[in-house]
Amino acid sequence: MSRVAAIDCGTNSIRLLVADLDPQTGALTDLDRRMEIVRLGQGVDRTGRLAPEALERTFAACRRYADVIAEFGVPPERTRFVATSASRDAENRDEFVRGVLDILGVEPEVITGGQEADFSFTGATKELAEGTFAPPYLVVDIGGGSTEFVLGAERVEAARSVDIGCVRLMERHFTVDGVLTETPARAQVEAVRADVDAALDEVARTVPLERARTLVGLAGTVTTLGGIALDLDAYDSSRIHHTRIPLPGVRELTDRLLTATHDERAAIPVMHPGRVDVINAGALVLLTIMERIGAEEVVVSEHDILDGIAFHAASESPS
Structure with a gap:
C-alpha cells in the first residue's frame, strides 16, 4: 500500500484526503476526508489580491490539516498540495505559497486550468x-x-x-x-x-x-x-x-x-x-x-x- 495525502485549495474551500492506494488494483481507500470553507478567493475578482483575513483562515485550516497528516504518518514527499483558481489570479500569491510551505513543509502547486481539468477527470471517471x-x-x-x-x-x-x-x-x-x-x-x-x-x-x-x-x-x-x-x-x-x-x-x-x-x-x-x-x-x-x-x-x-x-x-x- 502507498499512503498519500492530497490537499485541494480552491476559491471557496480547502479539502484534505489521506488515503491508501493499492498499486496492484489502483483502488483508493479513504482514511480521512474533510473539508473547510475558508473563502480564500474573497474579493479576488474585484481587487486582484488575496485578502489578509482570507489568508489567515486558510493558514489556520492548513495547521489543522498538518496535524492530521502527521497523525497518519504521511511524509512530505507523499503529500501534494494543489491550489486552483483564486491563487492563480492573485497578485500576492507568493505570500500564500510561503505560508503553506512554512506550515506543511510542502510547496503548493498553483496549477493551470488544464492541470486542474486532468486531475478532476481522473478522480471523477476512474470508476x-x-x-x-x-x-x-x-x-x-x-x-x-x-x-x-x-x-x-x-x-x-x-x-x-x-x-x-x-x-x-x-x-x-x-x-x-x-x-x-x-x-x-x-x-x-x-x-x-x-x-x-x-x-x-x-x-x-x-x-x-x-x-x-x-x-x-x-x-x-x-x-x-x-x-x-x-x-x-x-x-x-x-x-x-x-x-x-x-x-x-x-x-x-x-x-x-x-x-x-x-x-x-x-x-x-x-x-x-x-x-x-x-x-x-x-x-x-x-x-x-x-x-x-x-x-x-x-x-x-x-x-x-x-x-x-x-x-x-x-x-x-x-x-
Whole structure:
C-alpha cells in the first residue's frame, strides 16, 4: 500500500484526503476526508489580491490539516498540495505559497486550468467504466472561482477552464455595493446566465460538448444539490455519490434556491454554512450548462479533483 495525502485549495474551500492506494488494483481507500470553507478567493475578482483575513483562515485550516497528516504518518514527499483558481489570479500569491510551505513543509502547486481539468477527470471517471455510464464523459467541476469542462473516455480528449465559479458570480452579480442580495432580482439572474453563456461560447471552441453521453457534476454545489434532491436529513456522501438528477429536478432546485431567503437556505439539512450565500449562483451555473448542452440529467460524483491529486501523488512519489 502507498499512503498519500492530497490537499485541494480552491476559491471557496480547502479539502484534505489521506488515503491508501493499492498499486496492484489502483483502488483508493479513504482514511480521512474533510473539508473547510475558508473563502480564500474573497474579493479576488474585484481587487486582484488575496485578502489578509482570507489568508489567515486558510493558514489556520492548513495547521489543522498538518496535524492530521502527521497523525497518519504521511511524509512530505507523499503529500501534494494543489491550489486552483483564486491563487492563480492573485497578485500576492507568493505570500500564500510561503505560508503553506512554512506550515506543511510542502510547496503548493498553483496549477493551470488544464492541470486542474486532468486531475478532476481522473478522480471523477476512474470508476465509471465499471458502472452503467456511457462514455464519452463530460466532467463539469463547478468551483468557487472557475468551472472546468473536461471531455473524454479513457483519457482527457479536450478541456477548458473558464471564470464562472459560484463565488465569483455571486460577488459580481448578486451583491449591490458589496451587500449580498437576499433574493436576486430577475436582472441579476439574467446577468449570471449571460456570463455563463458567454463562457460556454469559449468552451465550445475547443471542447465538442455535443459529443458527451454522460454529464458528470463535481464539487460542493453539485453534491449539495444531490443531497437536497434526495431530501436527506444530513449530508451523506455515500448516498449522494452517483445520484442522477434529471434536468427538471435541477430547474426546480434552482428556482427554489433563487427565491429562498438566506435563513431558508441555511435551514436545508445538507447545507454547509459556507455554501449558503453561493449555492443559488452555483445551481444557476449548472442549470444554464445543462440547458445549453441539452443534458437530460447530471450524475453527481463525490470523487473529483481531490481523488485525482491523490492518484498522482501516489504515482509520482518514490516507492
